[in-house]
Amino acid sequence: MSLHFILYAASDYYQLDDLLTPEEKNVRNQIRKIMVEDVAPIMVEYWEKAEFPHHITPKFGALGFAGGPIEGYGCKMIPATACAVAYAEIGRVDPSIGSSLIVHSCLTTLLIAQHGSDEQKQKFIVKKGAPGLTVTKIENKVALRIVQNRDVIFDNVFVPDEDKLPYLTSFQGFVKAWITLLACETVALGRELLGGNGILTDFLVAKAFCDMEPIYSYEDTYEINCLITGREITGIASFKHPAMEKLSRL
Numbered sequence: 001m002s003l004h005f006i007l008y009a010a011s012d013y014y015q016l017d018d019l020l021t022p023e024e025k026n027v028r029n030q031i032r033k034i035m036v037e038d039v040a041p042i043m044v045e046y047w048e049k050a051e052f053p054h055h056i057t058p059k060f061g062a063l064g065f066a067g068g069p070i071e072g073y074g075c076k077m078i079p080a081t082a083c084a085v086a087y088a089e090i091g092r093v094d095p096s097i098g099s100s101l102i103v104h105s106c107l108t109t110l111l112i113a114q115h116g117s118d119e120q121k122q123k124f125i126v127k128k129g130a131p132g133l134t135v136t137k138i139e140n141k142v143a144l145r146i147v148q149n150r151d152v153i154f155d156n157v158f159v160p161d162e163d164k165l166p167y168l169t170s171f172q173g174f175v176k177a178w179i180t181l182l183a184c185e186t187v188a189l190g191r192e193l194l195g196g197n198g199i200l201t202d203f204l205v206a207k208a209f210c211d212m213e214p215i216y217s218y219e220d221t222y223e224i225n226c227l228i229t230g231r232e233i234t235g236i237a238s239f240k241h242p243a244m245e246k247l248s249r250l
């Protein structure tokens, strides 16, 4: 089975494609083309040498994709559903590229777009070389190896009021327990089906098996998502963090 075939044979048993508009399909297909033609042939090589293929970044830039659903500030404003199917398409082929783009487009720029002041949206908030800020590369990872993770250490860092996001007052929890657990079970089953071949990166399932591990951690583990959901439903926190204690009725 060729790599080309594996990557195009995305099953759509629920015919979700029928629910997409032509514009949404167009965004998904443009992303799919980059992922299949430019990323898939090199992703194992870059995964093994733990480097990011910077030469593919302009391809996403040319689509105006990095700004996601943000309007203005040089962003193209891609509708939310089109973004979601595009992110799914990227993650389907390579979760390292998926994590990098989603952290950039959703965790950082979208957070500033939604919760920042007009002045903040014109500039980057965290500057390299700021006093007290140390950033070191995390080496020796067995998963998401294309992502260039850093340890970020803040030592006596002073954040002026004008650099705080004024409209961000809380973090909201999401129910992700079922999705992350099922994803782990799915890659484990794929790994089992392939037997000895399942440990070769050529067959991709070993890579998916490893890449799922940090996703399971950074989306929060099954236990943590259940605890958060339980607190939301009952109002009672079964885990006690000092900062959370005032939310608990215990």
Ligand SMILES: Cc1cc2nc3c(=O)[nH]c(=O)nc-3n(C[C@H](O)[C@H](O)[C@H](O)COP(=O)(O)OP(=O)(O)OC[C@H]3O[C@@H](n4cnc5c(N)ncnc54)[C@H](O)[C@@H]3O)c2cc1C
Pocket: 103, 144, 149, 214, 215, 217, 218, 220, 221, 222, 223, 224, 227, 239, 240
């Ligand atoms: C690739 C990657 C990228 C990341 N990127 C970011 C980022 O951009 N920004 C950021 O802020 N963080 C980031 N993180 C950190 C991530 O948010 C944490 O790894 C995650 O929240 C888990 O925390 P932890 O690793 O300290 O594990 P811990 O919280 O120490 O958990 C270890 C284990 O203990 C269990 N556990 C913990 N507390 C309880 C409890 N009260 N009751 C029962 N069981 C419990 C957990 O389920 C887990 O199995 C990243 C992590 C990874 C792996």
